[in-house]
Amino acid sequence: MSVTKTHDIAEIKARNRALIQEVLEVYPEKTAKRRAKHLNVQEAGKSDCGVKSNIKSVPGVMTIRGCAYAGSKGVVWGPIKDMIHISHGPVGCGQYSWAARRNYYIGTTGIDTFVTMQFTTDFQEKDIVFGGDKKLAKVMDEIQELFPLNNGITVQSECPIGLIGDDIEAVSKAKSKEYEGKTIVPVRCEGFRGVSQSLGHHIANDAIRDWVFDKIPADAAPRFETTPYDVAIIGDYNIGGDAWSSRILLEEMGLRVIAQWSGDGSLAELEATPKAKLNVLHCYRSMNYISRHMEEKYGIPWCEYNFFGPSKIAESLRKIASYFDDKIKEGAERVIAKYQPLMDAVIAKYRPRLEGKTVMLFVGGLRPRHVIGAYEDLGMEVVGTGYEFGHNDDYQRTAQHYVKDGTLIYDDVTGYEFEKFVEKIQPDLVGSGIKEKYVFQKMGVPFRQMHSWDYSGPYHGYDGFAIFARDMDMAINAPIWKMAKTPWKNVPEQTLLAAE
């Protein structure tokens, strides 16, 4: 049982505020001042969450954030399956991110698809001292020879590249020319740029604009006939198959998905996207940039949607349909109706087991807000949330559409803060990443990884919601959590009741 349920909202707010003060006490003064700006208690009616965001992490505090390389190679580019993404620099970054994100795809790996492989220039000292451009050029030649069916190459810069003055753009251009206009994309996503993954997303988006869109010859023959119902899925990385369980709904309502960005995506799909009639955007954080660009340059509107949980899915399907004619609007209604019995059955099965349970989240991208509706569909309550690398526009969306009065908000939370918050609030479930998972499980708190879906998924769409519900139930109601406390060391609260 969480504390939240037993107190009224004013008490919760007071408790949360006190908690923030308590946590800040551990820091040296300067750090306490900086961190104070990232922590808040939500006030109903406010247009944002009242926290500062997208600023540098404080050194030495155990931030959960990653880097720009992770945002570009790990998120945006890595899933493009028919291109080879070179982790350019020393071996580490590419090694740790190798196949770690479960961006599902179909293809013959190593022959015409390359997502779960680690290509690296494996920098040695001499490459740092004398520069790595020659090596990069040679790597591209060797890729062409050994992987002739690749449809393109990207250069994902690691920290040293920008520091040693390499000219990866020149190498890319020269090689592209040599290989008859082959798509070769230099990406300046060195890990020290920006303050988190976020700038990496932006840089990667810009690279698509500059090195894919702007290189398409004006007279290029279209690969397919367009229709009035062509849309592109933007910002779904197909983790555990998320994009597939989303695509199926869009197609069932009568739309045609001409591209997936970037889970199970291909270069051809990126290139075709300017022909879409609407871009539907799931992860706003990581791909709003390219959506805005396409709107400006090609006049393609974009529409944010949320495919977590039946309430938000229905709302989103209708919103997407509103950009089209009655045929699609009817299609949306048909799809909603089709899945209603499944949703009713899922909720009938799981809601009684989850009703009233509380959740604390800390994730990236869109999830700290987007999954809230799915939890609410199951009768659960999100009592704390925060973004690893959100910006103010994320917190605005969160405040305006998602969180409740009194919710604890923590931006770029530190390991210490998160631990203390959970310890005091005692939620029934924590949803965050692999680095956090075992910390909370040791504390006896049920946990689900909400980046990787804890190796489950998909969670998007109606099919995904059934899995989401099953997983949350199995996390919270696993018998093991009743055994975490050593019985002979506890004052057994239950004994009195049992004795009656």
Add this chain to the structure above:
Amino acid sequence: MPQNADHVLDHLELFRGPEYQQMLAEKKRLFENPKDPAEVERIREWAKTPEYREKNFAREALTVNPAKACQPLGAVFAAVGFEGTIPFVHGSQGCVAYYRSHFSRHFKEPSSCVSSSMTEDAAVFGGLNNMIDGLANTYAMYKPKMIAVSTTCMAEVIGDDLNAFIKTSKEKGSVPADFDVPFAHTPAFVGSHITGYDNVMKGILEHFWDGKAGTAPKLERQPNEKINFIGGFDGYTVGNIREIKRLFQVMGVEATILCDNSDVWDTPTDGEFRMYDGGTTLEDTANAVHAKATISMQEYCTEKTLALAANHGHQVAAFNHPVGVTSTDRFLMEVSRITGKAIPEELARERGRLVDAIADSSAHIHGKKFAIYGDPDLCLGLAAFLLELGAEPTHVLATNGSKAWAEKVQALFNSSPFGANCHVYPGKDLWHMRSLLFTEPVDFLIGNTYGKYLERDTGTPLIRIGFPVFDRHHHHRYPVWGYQGGLNVLVTILDKIFDEIDKNTNVPSKTDYSFDIIR
């Protein structure tokens, strides 16, 4: 609609049905600009040929699927083996997120480590302020007994000077002047994670033994009868260190385990998160200077560290991740020789049991061909074990293996008739291994989780021994060292062999024979 509430289908089954299959086929046909399937097939076949292998081995610049990581990973591994110690990696923060994830995925444990979070301005002006603030914050928040500093490649490229930075930080009051902040430069573009382990081990020992970066008198060595034991970077550290402690206890050997992460990466779930647990005490670390000898289980993980110990007058002995009968014999006999403690009967009986188990099962392993990849010492240890089982370690590959290592492996091959047709591949990666498995097939592959791609592509069954192992649980809790460890490795190999035999003989009305109940 395949999904239903009674039997929820996840990614393992959901996408197999016609709805999704059709959708994906259409996606490919209409929008992916796919290659001609015949061409894909042709290239797939070509990539199996000796001709492809030749081109593949002619690579000079490109690395594909390497079996190594970067120095700071080893730095973090070494640091958390000391009591109350938090690793502090100076440089970009993204790297630290990666190290923590990597260890958590392998050990299924929390992995605590902080970064100085350097960004673009630090690239221009240097990371001194990040160090000053970072140390102060870490000290205040996480109340460590020691902060072990290493570097990411960013800090190395801009040339930050750890010694000077730590000194300045102490002057500015980030941590008390006498607080232990050992450090090591760990450039990612030199060596691999095993180099980082070595550098940090050496850095920590140097700190305690040689006057804490000029802030304390050097320790005067007063030789005693204790020995120091260093395990090296080891995915089985939890099981192995515990086993080694037991062996020493049985022998009555007084030893200091330098870098003991057997507790911090195996904490209980009992309602409490232990950020620190166990580890070599700082006092023991300092006193280790007085030991009569320092023993390393992994030569290539501890080259500099052992040199430091030798310089302090220690006898040194290095092993190569000893697995099996002969290697364990050698290890125990050397410990016995150094300490003057006899090997008790109890261990002779354990040895006899391992020999017994090998004798019972050897017919199933004898003559089988294996490919092995992993860290240099692990490769040597496993190859030696296979040779004593009468198996052939046909391909032995270490991406972070040196020339000297390759010579040592060759010498091992030369020492056994079963090594006659075996080859060693230093500095090669798993894409090279792929060619080897196609052109000179073997019966089994031994490697880490990434070997599953090789298993899928080449059909060579994978036996998971190595680091990281992400997709099987808990094996790190069992030792591979000592006779007990040898038994574990033997059983792991045998299980796979028997599973394969069954898998290949279970087609009804085709292979009803050989599907035996007794083996």
